[in-house]
Amino acid sequence: MAHSIFTGSFAALESKWMDVVAGIQRNDPLQGIHVLVGSNILASYLKRTYARSGRALANVRFLNFLDLAGRLAGAGEIAEKKRPLPHLGHSIILEDILAAHTPDIFSPLSGYPGFRDALLDTFRDLRDAAVTPREFFDFVQANSGLDYRRPQLTALADLYRRFRETVGQYHDVDDDFRAAIRNAPEARHVLGSRQLLVYGIYDATGQQSQLLAALKN
Secondary structure (H helix, E strand, O other), rough: OOOOOOOOHHHHHHHHHHHHHHHHEEEEEEEEEEEEOOHHHHHHHHHHHHHHHOOOOOEEEEEOOHHHHHHHHOOOOOOOOOOOOOOOOOHHHHHHHHHHHHHHOOOOOOOOOHHHHHHHHHHHHHOOOOHHHHHHHHHHOEEEEEEHHHHHHHHHHHHHHHHHHOOOEEEHHHHHHHHHHHHHHHHHHOOOOEEEEEEEOOOOOOHHHHHHHOOOO
């Protein structure tokens, strides 16, 4: 299947996107199209922009990465038997870990909300980049250029390991991405269309890139 990548100014990309949608539906106005976007705000903007062009936008469905992963994850015949991670679950899990296992080197900072927020952001970035706790720990130990801050990074690696072990007991977004990648060959049937347009994705994470690669055909 042929793929096309368009680059240029925002105005040019918006115009080209509308032309592509119209071209796909030229002979069938109800031809199903899925559009993967970076945010729901962008999806709303594109809908308004298309409407202002005077053309009808029919059977075009907008998805963000979480929507897409969730749709495809449900395609498996056997669902993983895990409890869903509740709202604010990541924050609660980290607070419990810090209460019991705060490394001494982080003790002066551990009481600040900003410290916990920074840890959660860092753990999310590591997860999105598909870096496992073992890989992170081995990198810290093997890289001589990190000698000046090895104690901090070793402590961070230990917290990351404890965090991922606990989160792994629940059904999380990681499970959806892994299942979506496994189910990618069935995407056309699950989504009800073989047309997937990707618009405005300029900084994909490791997990997102893996899903896009799995969907390339």
